[in-house]
Amino acid sequence: MVSSPVRTASKVTQVMEVIRHRVDRRLLTPGARIPSVRAMAGALIVSKSTVVEAYDRLAAEGLVEGRPGSGFYVAAPLAPLRLLSAEADTDPTADPLWTMRQSLRPAGTALRPGCGWLPDSWMPEDALRRALRSLARDGSGATLFEYGPPQGDETLRTLIARRMAEQGVDVAPEQVLLTDSGSHAIDLICRFLLESGDTVLVDDPCYFNFHTVLRAHRAKVIGVPYTPTGPDLTAFRTAVEAHRPRLYITNAALHNPTGATLSAAAAHRVLRIAESHDMVIVEDDIFGDFESEPAPRLAAFDGLDRVIRIGSFSKTLSAAVRCGHIAARNDWIADLTDLRLATGMASSPLSAALLVSVLTDGSYRRHVERLRVQLARRRGRVLDRLGRLGIEAWHVPTAGMFLWCRLPEGSDSAEVARRALADDVVLAPGNAFSVSGNAARFMRFNIAQMDDVRVDATLARVITS
Structure with a gap:
């Protein structure tokens, strides 16, 4: 039976929209080979002639190009970045x-x-007001008016290192870089480690801003189902082997949005898989201070070899006091510091001084x-x-x-x-x-x-x- 023109046209449009969607989402980038006619026909359950017509139309639009004996490839340059999915x-x-x-x-x-x-x-309004009054009265001109040092205030970095030691993470102040927030920390790490089209694993579900930051960096995002003790380890290994991701971004403690906590056994398995496939892990520990007893940390087991740990005080102290941090191996911190200077100068000495005050007077x-x-x-x-x-x-x-x-x-x-x-x-x-x-x-x-x-x-x- 011959399909009606309307139905055939609908299927051709369906194939075209699949390819357009993958190009728009940076799943297919310029020069990438699109699925073969046979593969696309099988995936969408349409005839090969329907796929051929769709590919021909996309070629006429300039989105793809055919290469004799090789297949079809993305030809169009990347469109201006659109963060909305x-x-x-x-x-x-x-x-x-x-x-x-x-x-x-x-x-x-x-x-x-x-x-x-x-x-x-x-939130601790009285403690913040006392700290602000103290800074206004006794703060130096450097605190109030000047840029901070490249890595950020040394006293605050020392305090952060000590706090991380309480969670089992052995880190020196020299391995800490201050940022404007946790999201800023992730953005810097993505700038540092990712190229357009690189694959990144995230938990499914995960903090939704991971999606938007990775979209801004034109990464290919793969989700791994999350369980009450961490990622589904079978799915995690399968995804790593199939996609060879550059990064895995996760919350080890008090996972957002599930509230789950990574188990020690799962942490060891994740680290072994990451090591065997040369994958870097970004551990967002922004909710760690809500814990009464520290849960297992990937950064503690790994010793900041292939794990980068980030955090901030936005959730526990004040979103208006913009101060996050990155803890990583020394050579990476040096390069991340240069990148931080190139894209936003140094962190705020005023925010740092405010944090030092509330962290050292017992109020925090x-x-x-x-x-x-x-x-x-x-x-x-x-x-x-x-x-x-x-x-x-x-x-x-x-x-x-x-x-x-x-x-x-x-x-x-x-x-x-x-x-x-x-x-x-x-x-x-x-x-x-x-x-x-x-x-x-x-x-x-x-x-x-x-x-x-x-x-x-x-x-x-x-x-x-």
Whole structure:
């Protein structure tokens, strides 16, 4: 039976859109060979003649070129970088940037159980004000007006090194570089280690800004399913062997968004696989201070050989005090310091001095201890409230602010998030965190941002409507 022209045209368009999507996402870069006619026909279950027509049309557009006896290759130069994903054109809630924009809107009356930070009322305002007054009164002109040293304030780097030693990470102050934030640290590392088209492994789900930073660096992102004790090790090994990634970016302690913690056994397996395939690991430890007892750290087991450790104080102290850090082997720190100078000069001496003040007067330690108690008390209550709405935790964390939850059968977290905006409630739908797009029934909740009873009322309305 001969297919109708409309149906044939639809299939040709389908093939063309697959190739365009891969080029737009930098999965196929200029000069890369696109799938053979036979392979594409088999993958999409269409005829080979349909694929040939689609490839011919793409060649006419200048997107691909045919090479006799060799196949078709990407011919067009890369289009200007577009951080918004292709899927966001039809479903913006699946894109990390949508969630970030909603969370960062001016506060007003919005409720933000989907955001990634603590309420202002939980932060050590008095300690910060005392430190600011002290700096204004006694600070030197260099602190108030000049650039900082290339690697950042030595006193703060020494304090960070000592704090890392408490987690079992042996590092010297010379191996620490101050950055503007944790995200800035990841961006510098990507600039340092990645070329356009390199493959990077991330957890699935993972912190959604990993996606956007890697998209900005035109990396090919591969997700590995995450479990309550770390990445699925079989899938992890398979992905490493198949894709030969340059980097693996993860949270070892209090994983974002799941709240899970890497086990020691899984950490050793991950490091062995990384070593056998010459892969670098970036360990984002931004939530480590929420732990009462330090969990296993990849950086501790590895000794900063192929693990780069990053962190910041944005979640525990203040997002306005922009100060993160990178800890890595000495030769990498030297090159990263040069890169930091070339792209943004040195870190803020004012932020560094402020941090040194609160870290050394005891106020930060007392503040973090209070946070742990507050979050522990809050966790059980929020779990009960969500349970009454039919929302179940995928894993119950031992610490931290996040719950990764499964919505009732038939619910779509993207649609739930859209409906909640009508009540000025900002939620974090699952697929914003998932490279594979397999988290449509999941949602991340911030237990510290769920005091207001309107959150429960909105969830009840939008889930059952």
